[in-house]
Amino acid sequence: xxxxxxxxxxxxxxxxxxxxxxxxxxxxxxxxxxxxxxxxxxxxxxxxxxxxxxxxxxxxxxxxxxxxxxxxxxxxxxxxxxxxxxxxxxxxxxxxxxxxxxxxxxxxxxxxxxxxxxxxxxxxxxxxxxxxxxxxxxxxxxxxxxxxxxxxxxxxxxxxxxxxxxxxxxxxxxxxxxxxxxxxxxxxxxxxxxxxxxxxxxxxxxxxxxxxxxxxxxxxxxxxxxxxxxxxxxxxxxxxxxxxxxxxxxxxxxxxxxxxxxxxxxxxxxxxxxxxxxxxxxxxxxxxxxxxxxxxxxxxxxxxxxxxxxxxxxxxxxxxxxxxxxxxxxxxxxxxxxxxxxxxxxxxxxxxxxxxxxxxxxxxxxxxxxxxxxxxxxxxxxxxxxxxxxxxxxxxxxxxxxxxxxxxxxxxxxxxxxxxxxxxxxxxxxxxxxxxxxxxxxxxxxxxxxxxxxxxxxxxxxxxxxxxxxxxxxxxxxxxxxxxxxxxxxxxxxxxxxxxxxxxxxxxxxxxxxxxxxxxxxxxxxxxxxxxxxxxxxxxxxxxxxxxxxxxxxxxxxxxxxxxxxxxxxxxxxxxxxxxxxxxxxxxxxxxxxxxxxxxxxxxxxxxxxxxxxxxxxxxxxxxxxxxxxxxxxxxxxxx
Numbered sequence: 001x002x003x004x005x006x007x008x009x010x011x012x013x014x015x016x017x018x019x020x021x022x023x024x025x026x027x028x029x030x031x032x033x034x035x036x037x038x039x040x041x042x043x044x045x046x047x048x049x050x051x052x053x054x055x056x057x058x059x060x061x062x063x064x065x066x067x068x069x070x071x072x073x074x075x076x077x078x079x080x081x082x083x084x085x086x087x088x089x090x091x092x093x094x095x096x097x098x099x100x101x102x103x104x105x106x107x108x109x110x111x112x113x114x115x116x117x118x119x120x121x122x123x124x125x126x127x128x129x130x131x132x133x134x135x136x137x138x139x140x141x142x143x144x145x146x147x148x149x150x151x152x153x154x155x156x157x158x159x160x161x162x163x164x165x166x167x168x169x170x171x172x173x174x175x176x177x178x179x180x181x182x183x184x185x186x187x188x189x190x191x192x193x194x195x196x197x198x199x200x201x202x203x204x205x206x207x208x209x210x211x212x213x214x215x216x217x218x219x220x221x222x223x224x225x226x227x228x229x230x231x232x233x234x235x236x237x238x239x240x241x242x243x244x245x246x247x248x249x250x251x252x253x254x255x256x257x258x259x260x261x262x263x264x265x266x267x268x269x270x271x272x273x274x275x276x277x278x279x280x281x282x283x284x285x286x287x288x289x290x291x292x293x294x295x296x297x298x299x300x301x302x303x304x305x306x307x308x309x310x311x312x313x314x315x316x317x318x319x320x321x322x323x324x325x326x327x328x329x330x331x332x333x334x335x336x337x338x339x340x341x342x343x344x345x346x347x348x349x350x351x352x353x354x355x356x357x358x359x360x361x362x363x364x365x366x367x368x369x370x371x372x373x374x375x376x377x378x379x380x381x382x383x384x385x386x387x388x389x390x391x392x393x394x395x396x397x398x399x400x401x402x403x404x405x406x407x408x409x410x411x412x413x414x415x416x417x418x419x420x421x422x423x424x425x426x427x428x429x430x431x432x433x434x435x436x437x438x439x440x441x442x443x444x445x446x447x448x449x450x451x452x453x454x455x456x457x458x459x460x461x462x463x464x465x466x467x468x469x470x471x472x473x474x475x476x477x478x479x480x481x482x483x484x485x486x487x488x489x490x491x492x493x494x495x496x497x498x499x500x501x502x503x504x505x506x507x508x509x510x511x512x513x514x515x516x517x518x519x520x521x522x523x524x525x526x527x528x529x530x531x532x533x534x535x536x537x538x539x540x541x542x543x544x545x546x547x548x549x550x551x552x553x554x555x556x557x558x559x560x561x562x563x564x565x566x567x568x569x570x571x572x573x574x575x576x577x578x579x580x581x582x583x584x585x586x587x588x589x590x591x592x593x594x595x596x597x598x599x600x601x602x603x604x605x606x607x608x609x610x611x612x613x614x615x616x617x618x619x620x621x622x623x624x625x626x627x628x629x630x631x632x633x634x635x636x637x638x639x640x
Contacts, residue, residue: 003116004046004076005031006038006053006065016109024113035060042068048076050116055082055093066097077123079116081108095237097251099123136253137184138164139171139201140218141194149246157250168193168201175205175213184213186236186253191219191226199226202233214256218245236260286363286384292339293378296320308363308386310356328352328360330577341369341377351384360618361388392616395581418459424452473611475509476517478542478566485521489540492525496535507542510564510631516607523600524568524627531572531625541567563613563633569626575619583617 007013013031020027030046032038035057042048042065051069053062062080069075077099082090090101100119102108140146146164153160163184165171177183193201202215214236219227227238236256239245280287281303288301297320306312309326316322327335331351337343345368353361367382428449435442482489482501493499521540528538543565575583584605608615612632619625 001026001050001116001120002028002046002048003030004038004041004048004051005029006033006035006051006057006062007031007081008033008054008056008058016112019109020112023110027113027116034058035064038065039068042072049120050077050079052079052081052112052116055080062093062098063096074124077116077119079119095252095255096248132159134160134254134257135182135185136160136162136188137171137174137186138162138188138190139166139168139193140164140188140190141166141192142190145190149249152246153250156247160250160253168196168204171201172205186257187213187215188253189215189217191217191223199229199233202230202235212260214260216252216256218249284386288380288382288384290320290380290382291378292380298323299379308355308361308384309353326353326355328354338365338367339380343367345369350387361386362391363387414459417455421452421455421459425449425456428452473511473513476512476514477507477509478517478564479503479505479507481514481517482521482540482542485518488522489525492522493529493538497529497532498535498537500537500539502539502541504541504543506544508544508564508633510611510613510633512607512611512631516610520604520607520629523604527600528568528570528572528625531570531574533573536571536624538571539567539569541565541569543567564631566629566631567626569624571624574621574623574625575617576621580617580619584615 005013005016007016010033013033017029017031020029030041030048032041036059038051038053038057042051051065053065055062057064062078065078069078078097080093080098080101081104082093082101083104093101099122100115102111102115138146138149140149150162150164153162165174171187171189175183175187187205189201202217205215215230215234217227217230217235217238218241219230219238220241223240227235227240230238236259237252239249239252283302284304284307286302286305286308288305289299291297291299298317301313301316301323303313305316305323309323311322311326324335324339328351334343334349335351338349343349346366348364348366351363351365353363355361363384364387365382365384367380369377370379370381371377428445431445432442432449435445482503486501490499525538525540532538583601586602605615608629608631614630616628616630617625618628
């Protein structure tokens with residue numbers, strides 16, 4: 001940006017030059033100490049984007065620069081430095097054509113780079129608008145004034161196309177016409193009209209104009225009270241009819257038109273913003289803009305955050321750190337990197353949120369830092385998408401593929417191993433019968449037989465896992481099954497575990513193999529007991545039509561899965577994310593060597609899947625584990 005700085009105080013000029021050189025090194029500054037020096041630079045080869053001028057100069061004032069600026073193409077923006085910020089001081093420069101002003105107060109130089117940039121952008125935007133002709137309808141009964149005004153515009157403001165009418169009635173007809181049919185951009189009213197006053201005519205025109213055509217009044221000197229009344233009624237501006245007022249009039253007309261244009265553009269922007277917000281508000285993703293400095297707050301956050309977290313938008317606006325506190329403790333470091341801008345803009349990263357009901361969801365986020373006027377990060381713009389269901393489906397797909405591969409191997413192993421076990425068990429029975437009860441080797445043969453029977457049990461597990469085990473689903477009443485297994489379950493739980501059964505009296509039967517369901521129940525009860533080596537509580541629950549918060553802990557929405565829920569909740573040691581992600585894998589176990597096959601939960605998963613059910617696990621280290629199994633309801637019998 002090239003700036004011409006016009007300032008008579010040399011010491012002040014050096015101070016400003018040094019400060020701008022440090023804060024805005026890309027800004028090139030030329031200094032003129034007088035009006036004559038400034039005029040010489042402007043008429044020379046220098047091209048300036050902005051003229052920054054003191055209010056008073058040794059040989060004139062900043063206003064004397066305007067004639068030298070208006071004829072330049074492109075004309076520079078004008079910023080005036082004043083010693084006072086009162087209305088009487090700042091309004092005249094702005095009305096005369098200055099683009100902005102700055103009051104000479106402490107550290108005002110620090111604000112100059114941003115202010116100069118804004119003034120230049122507004123000036124260029126106004127230049128684009130000024131490239132189009134400005135249609136002005138002049139209501140004036142004096143032909144001499146019309147001729148003088150038109151002649152002045154032709155010489156000094158050729159952009160303005162002046163048309164004149166002499167009566168209020170003609171003006172009303174022209175202003176009622178559509179814009180494309182000749183409706184003026186600005187209405188210029190002389191305060192003296194035959195048979196009426198400008199104020200009376202303006203009152204009549206207000207409804208016709210509908211605030212779309214600005215009105216500028218030409219008022220005789222001493223008519224400030226009349227001007228004040230006109231402004232209160234909605235007039236855009238006025239000029240006092242003193243010698244030389246025609247030089248000021250083009251700027252006033254252009255400024256009045258520009259303000260109306262700006263209001264229209266702002267209305268279009270507001271309408272566009274409203275429509276965009278309506279669209280964004282309907283998106284399932286959480287979209288936000290977070291201001292980091294000087295005061296941390298969410299400038300915008302979409303209503304989807306309530307659906308995702310359970311917290312209302314108002315809660316998050318009132319407590320800007322709330323959303324960050326919802327991030328899982330293990331993901332806080334990732335969040336810190338994102339807030340520091342250490343994750344590339346647009347690169348996806350995962351954060352887990354702990355929702356208001358206490359469930360955990362996985363979000364995929366994309367963020368970018370936005371800078372303030374300088375180089376300091378001031379905003380975080382971001383999008384967060386709930387990918388909990390997607391992640392679970394991907395994980396279940398991976399487990400299913402692994403299980404299918406192992407199942408094919410297990411099928412072959414079970415078949416061959418079963419043939420071997422048949423021979424071992426058969427010959428064991430023959431030897432026991434042949435040796436008799438008193439033979440010294442009969443106990444050894446019995447151990448061989450027991451080992452074979454344990455092997456046969458494993459074979460049956462492998463066979464069931466490979467889906468070679470025959471399954472005959474039938475209606476199973478989970479409440480009745482749990483009641484029947486009550487004694488066995490309490491033996492499994494042991495004396496140190498408090499077993500609680502919470503059975504829904506309205507629980508409906510499910511379609512499953514009773515033996516396999518018994519295996520699911522005992523497996524999960526055994527796992528829970530082993531997770532509580534020092535004791536605790538195990539709660540087994542049945543529920544008809546699971547509630548929304550239970551279903552939302554996984555990817556099973558209530559509307560699409562109106563079935564039965566069987567839940568096992570313990571107060572044990574819990575699991576970390578890595579263990580939780582692998583518990584259904586074949587042969588994966590956390591038990592000591594020789595104390596588990598790693599097929600228990602794999603079998604549970606296979607049985608539930610075979611019943612067209614779904615299983616969800618929620619667990620945190622030190623906070624216990626909950627298995628929730630969702631079974632479809634038994635189809636009602638068809639009428640014959």
